[in-house]
Amino acid sequence: MxxxxxxxxxxxxxxxxxxxxxxxxxxxxxxxxxxxxxxxxxxxxxxHLSPPQLNVKGSQSELTQKLMEHNFADDMGEQNFLVFHSNQWKVNEQKFYEPVDNVLAEIQKIEGVTVVANPMENPLLEGENQVSKDLHTCYALLFIEGNKGRVLETIDVLSEYLDAQKGGLELYLTGATPTIKDLTHMEKRDLTFAEKLGMPFVLVVLLFAFxxxxxxxxxxxxxxxxxxxxxxxxxxxxxxxxxxxxxxxxxxxxxxxxxxxxxxxxxxxxxxxxxxxxxxxxxxxxxxxxxxxxxxxxxxxxxxxxxxxxxxxxxxxxxxxxxxxxxxxxxxxxxxxxxxxxxxxxxxxxxxxPYKKKTNQRKYLYRWTKHIMKYSLPYLIGSLLILAALTAPLLQMHLGIGLNQDALKDYPSGRGNTLLEDKFVSGLYSPVLLVKKASGSRFSMEELKEISTVGDILKTFDEVQMVSSITELTDNLLGDDDTYNEVAELIKLPELKEYTSFLINDDFNVAPLMITLKYAPDSTEAKTFVSKLNERFEKQVNEGSLYIGGLTAQVNDLHEETAKKTPIVIVVVLMISYCFLVIAFKSIFIPIKAILLNIICVTAACGMTVLVFQFGWGEEYLQFTSPGFIQSYLPVLTFAILFGLSMDYEVFLVGRIKEEWESSHDNEESIARGIESTGPFITQAALIMIIVFISFILTRVLEIKQLGFTLAIAVLLDATIIRLILVPILLKMMGKWNWWFPSMKRRFKLK
Incomplete structure (x- = not known):
């Protein structure tokens, strides 16, 4: 050296x-x-963290979101739900409805709360729809005005007031910003938990190493x-x-x-x-x-x-x-x-x-490598069979996107969502949007009638619980024979502004139909409904008169985009990585070997992930409920990260083997010496990384569990079967071709 x-x-x-x-x-x-x-x-x-960013650039759901933000940014604010619940009292009892009235009256005084729709008085939702069938739960609609920062400040004040309320009623605030707040708090707790869990074990490994x-x-x-x-x-x-x-x-x-x-x-x-x-x-x-x-x-x-x-x-x-x-x-x-x-x-x-290292640890690795290379064929076949068995579940992988609402079950927003799902309908807190855009500067009477017709069509779908639209509201107040001028004047009334502001914009040219489904926004039924919408209104969507959006539409678009781009991402990563490794190692065949082994390692790790998280093996021990699929974006994400991590040890090991090769030019001896020198440290480094990743398996967000598990398994396989068995065998088989590289430099020198 x-x-x-x-x-x-x-x-x-x-x-x-x-x-x-x-x-x-x-x-x-x-x-x-x-x-x-x-x-x-x-x-x-x-x-400044946000909920999962499911937007796909240029997709129908993103176009819908931009249309809504552009036309309703100043008027609509943010919709939230305040859920009231009591196991003891019912809504029609004084001990229930009096606290509800008092709380809503106080909330009305908080700056930034522009609307409070009392569950007993809201004409839009016809009153009884805001009260559960068993009369133990009701909810109020809250509309918070302002930009993201102002909404967050208002929610802070609102949450502080609700937390101070003592009594027999349970009060849960849920919606976009309350969910983000709870997710952020949970994220901090999970990170702290993972660090406290993993770092003591990491310290022990490092103490033994140093x-x-x-x-x-x-x-x-x-x-x-x-x-x-x-x-x-x-x-x-x-x-x-x-x-x-x-x-x-x-x-x-x-x-x-x-x-x-x-x-x-x-x-x-x-x-x-x-x-x-x-x-x-x-x-x-x-x-x-x-x-x-x-x-x-x-x-x-x-x-x-x-x-x-x-x-x-x-x-x-x-x-x-x-x-x-x-x-x-x-x-x-x-x-x-x-x-x-x-x-x-x-x-x-x-x-x-007071710890004495075993000085013969490296000699064991040296002898092991020599032994592996001597009996290379049996070890090669055995290792590949093990990895193939681990990869097999990958053939049955199902992809989907879940919103992982269970992670927030111990937080106010999570409890509120659970009550809305159990007592009302699962799709209440996240409706599908079908947005009508006027052909001119303002809606014509024909276009308003078209909104009403579309609403009637939507109600015929089995998945639909309720449709809210501007024509639904005006028909309830004016009757079916209302005129264009009557509708236009009615919408301008200040006392109805709190109800019309999110159903039609001030320019009178954009109006969403808010479709409440019977199912959760990430359910198979909800996704199927959005697909049906695309088929039923394909012509209007292509013409730009109707837009389909909402959380379920975003989930569908992300799933399709990920499935379409995953093969492209894999090919690009492989090509760029190969070119870089050729330059780094100055070898043609070692990068090919490295890429093939990394693909095998990554697929085996993903196969194990399918076994555990899709088939549900180990649910009880890892504290999760299998949704029956793997998150659509995880395979391509884990491939990219794992491919880089697997190359991590490849660089250290092959770099040291090359040092030995340049000194001795003995292929088998340089392989054995390289593994002898780096093997203990790669093992210790892998153990540390596995500990870090395992600590995240015990957090509450399912995506993080899946990612941590896949990374831990991949590093384990990479540091054992790949580095200690397959790498020395393949390097031995390639022999002198390991370091073959076109001698461009020499040709230039000769010239």
Missing amino acids: HESKPQHNSSYFYRFGCKVIQYYKVILLVWGLLFLGGIMLIPSFFN GSLTAALIPIMLGGMAVVLTFACLSLSGYQDFDIIVPSVVTMIGLGIGIDYSLFLIIRYREELQQNDSHQAIAIAIATSGKSIFLSGLTVMISLIGLPLVHAKLFLNLTVGTFAVLFILLLLTLTFLPSLLCLLGHRLNSFSI
Whole structure:
């Protein structure tokens, strides 16, 4: 290894390491200040999280949403439900209706609450529709005016008032913003829980790896800094619609990969420290492990390039968040960590623990690799059969999109939604929208009659519970023989503004029909209904006179977009990754081998995910209820992330094997020596990453459970069957072709 020192001295990474050493105090100071500033920006980041971003660019549901936002932004505000419930009293009893009247009267005084539709007085919903059949539950409609920030402030005031109410009634506020607030609170609790659960086990692994408390704490600190600084950067980006699952993904990647990168650099530094002074050891560590870390980080980032090809905000959000944490991790690992090592020097080994490492651990790996290569065919066949068995459930995978309402069952918005579903209809809190747009500047009488006709058609669908429209309201008040002028004048009445403001715009040219279904917005029945709408009104939709939107339509559009783009994303990721690995390894065949093994590993991990989360194996132990499908966007998301993570260990292992090959030019010996050198550290790094991912399996959001499980299984397979069996076997079979590469440089020299 030390024979290659002159090569290190001339490398760019070695010179970069020398510069870091020269300015290590300044680097530590700058990172320290950035970290303190980042801590203060974390609340701002979490305050701007949004519910799952299901919008698909250019889809019918997005066009509908933009049409509604453009025409109703100033008038409509946000609709919320205030649910009243009592197991003891009924709505017609004084102990029930008096508190309801008192609460609604006080809420009316809160600034920003523009409408309070009393369940006994709302003409739009005909009164009794807001009271459950058993008379133990009712709800009021609340309309909050203003932009997103103002709505959030009003909801805060409203929630504080409701929390202070003591009595026999249960009060639950639910809607878009209350749900976001509860999701954000749950996300923070889940992240804290995952960190508290996983970090003690990670610390134990690091203590066994380093034998020193000081060295063991550094990787955890670096991973935590990366997560904090990423949240701060995302907060400063000015983008205010980051998906609620972005913090979990950022934390998983930041802690898992950050700790791994630190582990590899510190191990190489301590190895070099035995024969060099501290500064020289740091420079060589950056020139070797630092270069591998840089290539590894780029590989993971490249594997994510294809995700934005799926034209959905969800994928863009996750790509931006993951790119940010990886970029910050690379900066921290290549600047902050060497600077800290420079400051500590030999004090890195302080606070040692009484643990004696087994010196023959590497010899076992050396002998194991030799044994594997000697009996390569049986091990190859056996390993492929195991991986094929794990992959088999993938053939029965069903994709769908669930909104995971069960995750909020212990929060006010979740309890409110549950009561609305149980006591009324499942689709009440998220209606399907069929929006009518005028052909001219204002609706004609014929177009108003068309809205009424469309409403009558919608009521014939078995899935429909109720249809609310402007013509439904005017017909109730004026009768069926109303005239155009009567309708126009009626809509302008101030006392009806609270009911008409969300059914027709001020310009009198856009009017939504709000379709309440009998089923939840993510149910199969609701999705089927939206498909029926597209078929029934295909001509009007194509002409641009009718628009179909709402949450169920968004779910359908995202499912179709993901299914259509997944093969394209996979091909793009494979092509770009191959080109990058060819340049990085200067080999034609090693990248092909790496890509094939990674595909096998990813498909096996996804097969296990289908077994557990679709078939429901382990529901009781992992505390979830299987929806009978895998989230549509998870396969392509996990493929991109897993492909990058699998390449992570490939870069470290093959990089070390290549070092040995350049010294000995003995294929089998270089493979055995490379695995002997990196095997223990790859195992420890994999164990750390598995612990981090497993800790997220026990959170409450089903998508995060699925993602954490798939990543944990993939890393386990990659660090065992792939790295310890298949990699040495295939490298041995390829022989001298491992490092074959067209010698373009030599040809130029000859010229």
